[in-house]
Amino acid sequence: MSAPRFGRIGEGPAAPPGGEAFSELLAGGGARVVRIASRGHADAEGAWYDQAEDEFVLLLAGAARLEFAEGTARALAPGDWAVIPARCRHRVAWTDPGRETLWLAVHLPPH
Amino acid sequence: MSAPRFGRIGEGPAAPPGGEAFSELLAGGGARVVRIASRGHADAEGAWYDQAEDEFVLLLAGAARLEFAEGTARALAPGDWAVIPARCRHRVAWTDPGRETLWLAVHLPPH
Numbered sequence: 397m398s399a400p401r402f403g404r405i406g407e408g409p410a411a412p413p414g415g416e417a418f419s420e421l422l423a424g425g426g427a428r429v430v431r432i433a434s435r436g437h438a439d440a441e442g443a444w445y446d447q448a449e450d451e452f453v454l455l456l457a458g459a460a461r462l463e464f465a466e467g468t469a470r471a472l473a474p475g476d477w478a479v480i481p482a483r484c485r486h487r488v489a490w491t492d493p494g495r496e497t498l499w500l501a502v503h504l505p506p507h
Numbered sequence: 508m509s510a511p512r513f514g515r516i517g518e519g520p521a522a523p524p525g526g527e528a529f530s531e532l533l534a535g536g537g538a539r540v541v542r543i544a545s546r547g548h549a550d551a552e553g554a555w556y557d558q559a560e561d562e563f564v565l566l567l568a569g570a571a572r573l574e575f576a577e578g579t580a581r582a583l584a585p586g587d588w589a590v591i592p593a594r595c596r597h598r599v600a601w602t603d604p605g606r607e608t609l610w611l612a613v614h615l616p617p618h
Binding site for chain 1: 509510511512513514515516517532533534535536537538540560561563565567573575577579581586587588589590591592594595597611613615616617618
């Protein structure tokens with residue numbers, strides 16, 4: 397039996413200006429729990445994530461906008477979550493350049 | 508390709524006084540993402556969860572205390588997370604009776 401681990405989600409790698417910082421908090425069985433800090437980061441126009449796995453994201457701080465290849469977009473404020481099914485092409489269109497945006501992302505096993 | 512889903516973590520089943528309310532936000536491949544609202548709930552003294560899977564929990568609001576069969580305990584405030592490995596026996600020893608405590612829990616595939 398291994399011991400529990402603890403942390404504070406507000407403490408972790410800081411996002412560089414215009415960039416992102418990822419840190420994996422837990423992984424196993426094909427699933428991953430990841431902390432993402434962003435500051436003004438956006439994925440390139442037309443650069444779609446096209447994933448083999450379902451993803452859950454929860455915005456914890458800051459502000460962001462997700463865009464979907466199907467033609468819709470969604471602004472996210474703290475407390476907003478999104479489920480992005482496998483093969484649902486998406487990109488981060490915008491994160492607030494003036495403060496850090498903090499996400500928790502959960503990648504389910506690919507299917 | 509299925510469409511994305513959205514929600515607000517603060518909106519969901521309310522905890523009954525002294526109890527808990529669970530809602531599954533995403534599941535697949537043996538992994539689950541669950542919203543848990545608690546109000547004054549505690550697991551019975553000596554009633555340990557003994558799980559086959561690793562679990563990640565993030566406290567989003569309220570206050571709670573986790574207790575471990577190994578003899579330690581940990582108070583959790585908003586923003587605190589814990590990784591509870593498989594077979595690490597634990598219980599919720601206390602949640603604030605005066606306000607709702609909100610958790611995000613991620614269960615990884617059993618191993």
